[in-house]
Amino acid sequence: MSQFDKLAKLVGEVGARGEPNHPVTLTLPSEQEILISRVFDAPPERVFRAHVDPKALADWWGPREYVNTVDRWEPRKGGAWRIVQRAPDSTEHPFRGVFQEVVPSKRLTWTFEYERLPGHVLTETMTFEPEPGGRTKLTVHAVFPSQEDRNGMLASGMEWGMREGYERLDDLLDRGA
Structure with a gap:
């Protein structure tokens, strides 16, 4: 990969396969919110x-170099989830939460907490909207307990991890998953 390709990938103009991808749109509607949207070339x-x-999920969630282990996954109202991401340097990043709403092919709401910073729990709602051509617009609405928590998430590299994760999801969907 050339230096230009690496730079373009970093700023989200070109996907990992060197093809134009769907940009991730990130906005801050309030001091405690993040709103993210992205289109995928697959139905909801x-x-x-x-x-x-x-x-x-283990195949696509987060940055490309990270390996995910799903320790617990109960996608139903009140069900718990826990995922551990292992970074290239073997550092583990454990996340957990509780599913609050599961509406097949339409909406998913869960709490989200980084276990190494307990007590900072946010709520994420993901909506899956059909788009023309058999595509899907995914919107993620994250609500944080404070502006400091929201800003900490932004500073953590979350946007980079999400962009790479969505590129990995593109790859998975291209393979027919």
Whole structure:
């Protein structure tokens, strides 16, 4: 990969395969919110399934160099979830939460907490909207307990991890998942 390709990938203009991708749109509607949207070239049923199937989720969630282990995954109201991401340097990043709403192919709401910073729990709602051509617009609405928590998430590299994760999800969907 050339230096230009690396730079373009970093700023989200070109995907990992060197093809134009769908940009991630990130806005800050209030001091305690993040709103993210992204279009995928697959229908809502498939994009939703990739979010609730633990094997599929482990294949795409987060940065490319990270390996995910799904320790617990109960995609139903009140069900718990826990994922551990292992970075290239073997550092583990454990996340957990509780599913609050699961509406197949339409909406998924869960709490989200980084275990190494307990007590900072946010709520994420993901909506899966059909788009023309069999595509899906995914919107993620994250509500934080404070502006400091929101800003900490932004400073953590979350946007980079999400962009790479969505590129990985593109790859998974291209393979028919």
